[in-house]
Amino acid sequence: MSTIxxxxxPRIIGWYSVAGKKESEGPLGATFSQVEKDEYFxxxxxxxxxxxxxxxxxxxxxxxxxxxxxxxxxGDLLNQIVSSSFAMREIGLPYVGVYGACSTMALSLLxxxxxxxxxxxxxxxxxxxxxxxxxxxxxxxxxxxGNQRPPTAQWTVTGAGATFLSNKKKSRIAVTCGTIGRVVDxxxxxxxxxxxxxxxxxxxxxxxxxxxxxxxxSDYDAIFSGDLGQIxxxxxxxxxxxxxxxxxxxxxxxxxxxxxxxxxxxxGGSGCGCSAVTLNGxxxxxxxxxxxxxxLFMATGALLSPTTTFQGESxxxxxxxxxIEEVAE
Amino acid sequence: xDKAEYAAYIKKITPKSKVWCSLLRAFIVxxxxxxxxEGLNALYKMWLPNYDQTQIGALVSSTLIFLASVLTxxxxxxxxxxxxxxxxxxxxTGFSNSITSxxxxxxxxxxxxxxxxxxxxxxxxxxxVGTAIAMLCGLGYFIVGLFL
Amino acid sequence: xxxxxxxxxxGLICALGQLLILKTNWTPARILxxxxxxxxxxxxxxxFEPLKKFAGAGVTTPITGFGAGLVKGTFENIDKYGFIGIxxxxxxxxxxxxxxxxxxxxxxGMLFKSRSK
Numbered sequence: 001m002s003t004i005x006x007x008x009x010p011r012i013i014g015w016y017s018v019a020g021k022k023e024s025e026g027p028l029g030a031t032f033s034q035v036e037k038d039e040y041f042x043x044x045x046x047x048x049x050x051x052x053x054x055x056x057x058x059x060x061x062x063x064x065x066x067x068x069x070x071x072x073x074x075g076d077l078l079n080q081i082v083s084s085s086f087a088m089r090e091i092g093l094p095y096v097g098v099y100g101a102c103s104t105m106a107l108s109l110l111x112x113x114x115x116x117x118x119x120x121x122x123x124x125x126x127x128x129x130x131x132x133x134x135x136x137x138x139x140x141x142x143x144x145x146g147n148q149r150p151p152t153a154q155w156t157v158t159g160a161g162a163t164f165l166s167n168k169k170k171s172r173i174a175v176t177c178g179t180i181g182r183v184v185d186x187x188x189x190x191x192x193x194x195x196x197x198x199x200x201x202x203x204x205x206x207x208x209x210x211x212x213x214x215x216x217x218s219d220y221d222a223i224f225s226g227d228l229g230q231i232x233x234x235x236x237x238x239x240x241x242x243x244x245x246x247x248x249x250x251x252x253x254x255x256x257x258x259x260x261x262x263x264x265x266x267x268g269g270s271g272c273g274c275s276a277v278t279l280n281g282x283x284x285x286x287x288x289x290x291x292x293x294x295x296l297f298m299a300t301g302a303l304l305s306p307t308t309t310f311q312g313e314s315x316x317x318x319x320x321x322x323x324i325e326e327v328a329e
Numbered sequence: 330x331d332k333a334e335y336a337a338y339i340k341k342i343t344p345k346s347k348v349w350c351s352l353l354r355a356f357i358v359x360x361x362x363x364x365x366x367e368g369l370n371a372l373y374k375m376w377l378p379n380y381d382q383t384q385i386g387a388l389v390s391s392t393l394i395f396l397a398s399v400l401t402x403x404x405x406x407x408x409x410x411x412x413x414x415x416x417x418x419x420x421x422t423g424f425s426n427s428i429t430s431x432x433x434x435x436x437x438x439x440x441x442x443x444x445x446x447x448x449x450x451x452x453x454x455x456x457x458v459g460t461a462i463a464m465l466c467g468l469g470y471f472i473v474g475l476f477l
Numbered sequence: 478x479x480x481x482x483x484x485x486x487x488g489l490i491c492a493l494g495q496l497l498i499l500k501t502n503w504t505p506a507r508i509l510x511x512x513x514x515x516x517x518x519x520x521x522x523x524x525f526e527p528l529k530k531f532a533g534a535g536v537t538t539p540i541t542g543f544g545a546g547l548v549k550g551t552f553e554n555i556d557k558y559g560f561i562g563i564x565x566x567x568x569x570x571x572x573x574x575x576x577x578x579x580x581x582x583x584x585x586g587m588l589f590k591s592r593s594k
Contacts, residue, residue, distance in 0.1 A: 039593055045437045046593075133593045142434035143591040144401050145451065146410020146417050146426050147505050148351075148498070151344050158593075187332040188339065190502060196339040234342050242330065346499050352492045359491020359539070360484040366534030367483035386537060386546075387573035393538065394574055398581035402589035415495030418505050419512055419539045420487070421574065427505065428578050432586025444586045448579070451506045455540065456575065459513045463547035463567035466521050471555050471563055 003179045003212035009327055010116040010124075011171035012287075013164050016060025017280040018053055019273070020132070020158030026259045031281035032159070033060055039133060039158065047078065050131035053160040053273075054087035057280070058127050061162035069164065070121035071096055073112040075104040076272055077130050077156075078138060079305075084127065101301030102198075102227050103181065104128040105276040106320035109163060109297075113175040113322070116165045123168065128299075129160025130271030139191070139306060152193040154229045155265035157258060161276030163284070170329045173287045178322040179209040183303060185316035191309050195232025195255075195267055198300040201317030202228060203239035205298060209321050210245060217247050221292045224283065225319070226275035226299035227255035229267035254278035275299040283324070293326045351414055358409065358416035366393055366420075390421050397422035401429040427451035479533045486528070486535035494539075509540050516544025525549075546570050 016033045024035040034056065041049035058072060072091065074084035075098040088095040100107035108126035115121050135156040136143055165175065184201035202225055210216060217223060217240075228236055233253045240247055254275045255268035279297055286292040298321035304313070330338065369389045377385065400406040406426045410417045417423055431450045435443035449456070494508050503511075516539075519525040525545045528536045536542060550570020554562030568575070 047437075133591075136593070137434055141451065141505070142430040143593050144404060144407050144426070144430035144433055145505070146401075146407040146413075146423065146430075148411055148414040151346050186330075186335045188336070192502075193339070193343065196343070200335065230344075231339070231342055235339065238338070239330065348496075348499055351499065352495055355495030356488035356492040359494075360488025360535075362491075363487025363535045363538040364480060364484045366487075366538035367480050370534055383570070389534065390537070390542070390574045391577040394577045395581045398578070398585050402585035404589075404592055413491075413495075415493075415498050415508065416488075416491045418498075418508060419491045419494035421538055421540055421543065423505070424509060424540055424543070425578050425581070427509070428582040429585045430591070432582040433589055433591040436586050436590075440587065444583060448582050448586070452509070452578075454506050455509045455513055455543070458510045459517070459544055459547045459571075460567055462514060462517045462544070463551045464563055466517060466548050467551035467555055467563035467566060470552050471560060474555065 001212055003177055003209060004110070004114060005177045006113055006117040006175055008117045008119070008167055009174035009176055010113045010165045010167055011169065012173040012175065012284065012324070013166045013169045013171045014061045014064030015161070015163045015280040015284045016057050016064060017161040017277040018056045018060065018159055019277045022263065023157055023159055023258060023277065026263060028258050028278065028282050031285055032277055033281060046131055046133035047083065050076065050078070050083040050129065050134050051087045053129050053131065054083055054127060055090055057129060057160040057162040058087065058091060058125055061125055061164045065164040065166065065169070067123055069093060069123045069125040071115065072125045072127065073098055073108040074127040075099045075108055076128065077101065077135055083129065100318060100320060101303050102270060102272050102274065103299040103301030103318050103320045104272045105161065105279055106226070106297060106299035106322050109175065109322050110178040110180065110320055112165050113178065116167050119167065123164070123166045125162050125164050127160060127162035128272040128276040130156055130158070130273035132156045132158045135271055149266055150192045151266055152190065152231060153266045154194055154227065154255060154268055154270035155259065156271035157269045157273040157277060159273040159277040161273070161280030163280055172326050172329055173284065174325055174327045176323050176325045176327070177213060178320070179205055179212065181205045181318040181320045183316045183318050185314055187314045189314045191304065191315060193231060194270060194302045195229035196235060197302050197315035198228055198317035198319065199232045199235035199239060202236050202298060202300045202319040203243070205319040205321050206240060207243050207245065217245055217251065220294050220296045221250065223247065223251045223296040224278065224298065225253045227268070227270040228253045228300055229255045229270065231267055287324065287326060295324045297322050297324055354412060355414050355416035358413035359420060362417065362420045362422055393422050394425040397425035398429040401426045402433065424452055424455060482532040483535035486532035487538055490536070490539045490541060512540045513544035516541030517548045520545035520548040543571060543574070
């Protein structure tokens with residue numbers, strides 16, 4: 001079965017998010033642990049800046065937890081996931097690189113939780129992040145190129161988030177189960193419509209998760225998708241309706257939460273950082289305040305590369321879901 | 330939903346661009362750039378009476394190209410482009426913007442392998458296709474000329 | 478009068494480009510290429526020269542002017558020098574534009590850093 005039940009309930013004992021200027025001006029601005037206004041983060045290149053966002057987030061989570069993890073699980077969007085690898089070159093801890101495109105935060109959390117739950121290791125950090133400028137260059141056009149963004153476009157979030165998991169230290173917040181995604185492709189070829197490409201994968205993961213865990217949407221205080229944006233969110237609601245599930249009022253998309261309509265981001269935010277900074281700020285803070293008791297966090301990714309796009313392939317999507325729950329200490 | 334149904338469904342829920350408004354903006358900005366070109370043309374004709382029209386034309390294009398390049402460097406041209414779309418892509422200034430923006434973007438990989446190697450990432454096809462088609466037309470013109 | 482026509486015709490060509498962007502999924506590079514081809518075709522059909530007399534920079538400033546100029550230069554060089562003109566004409570006619578684009582691109586690329594807005 002593709003839903004993993006974590007019997008030992010790995011505890012979340014620390015989290016940290018660092019986001020960029022545009023994100024800080026959005027509705028979630030006050031929920032980030034740290035804001036970095038300089039898009040270069042004091043580095044020479046945007047890639048260097050993305051790396052520094054990673055280092056800051058991972059070290060922040062370690063400081064909150066007051067211990068060192070045995071292994072760090074992290075990934076990002078750049079080719080050969082260089083941002084996380086190069087960040088780990090600085091940090092120097094054992095490292096497992098994971099890639100799930102924009103679903104990486106949920107994927108790294110799932111893999112980390114599996115290791116900790118099994119007792120193979122005691123402490124782990126899961127992290128993900130992205131940077132607007134590096135993603136634009138890799139997937140689209142140079143920054144200073146004067147073209148219009150199509151109305152279906154999304155805005156890559158600049159920021160990184162890290163979550164600290166442990167089976168030794170005490171905490172009320174735990175990762176209790178999760179569902180690994182399948183690669184689903186409904187033949188969407190428009191690379192400027194990621195939400196449409198990812199929604200079927202998200203629907204697939206959600207339906208399997210509800211069936212496997214015998215739960216329904218109303219069993220959760222909130223359900224979050226990673227970066228479906230406006231079109232993807234609408235499509236996911238309709239796809240689930242076809243399968244007999246009504247997502248209702250307590251479903252949110254991180255991509256739609258993170259920016260306001262005034263910020264000219266079209267359909268909303270995207271990128272690994274989008275779900276990572278929302279989870280490690282807004283969502284986990286709500287747990288701490290006691291406003292959330294059970295949340296389904298599902299990050300969504302589009303598994304394309306510029307090469308496959310130019311070769312005429314459609315965009316496959318994936319979605320990984322994690323249940324975060326309040327448990328007895 | 331199967332793939333075809335999904336494609337139709339997505340098309341239905343995708344927001345439409347405001348066509349007339351964006352066409353108008355492209356028209357105005359594009360028109361103004363051309364007007365600037367015409368103005369420069371008149372100016373150069375006055376200043377340089379010894380130049381023929383071909384040379385004046387080359388000077389006008391060069392000026393526009395240089396101006397667009399500087400505006401790209403200052404981070405202004407992409408704002409114009411955001412407003413005007415095709416209005417600032419189609420003129421020769423858009424060609425210049427595509428070269429300079431790529432040159433700036435890849436500067437961090439060094440001057441040779443970054444800037445020089447990637448400058449024509451977007452504009453390259455324009456020169457390749459233009460040269461090829463001109464040669465093809467020239468070949469036809471030459472052959473036809475042999476029989477006339 | 479030519480100023481008005483330059484504005485109107487130039488604006489129309491750009492609006493046509495915008496229409497292509499909106500109605501197709503074409504990338505900017507493809508738009509540029511198709512307008513170059515359009516310019517070359519207009520030049521071969523001998524439509525471009527009268528248009529140029531009429532609207533001046535309105536047809537030469539859009540990238541159509543680049544395509545037309547390449548063809549025009551090629552034909553002129555063939556008339557002057559024969560066979561070799563097929564190869565030398567096009568780029569010679571457009572050399573100023575390309576040279577300035579390369580040099581200013583190189584210069585600006587070295588002087589300025591790209592920024593996300």
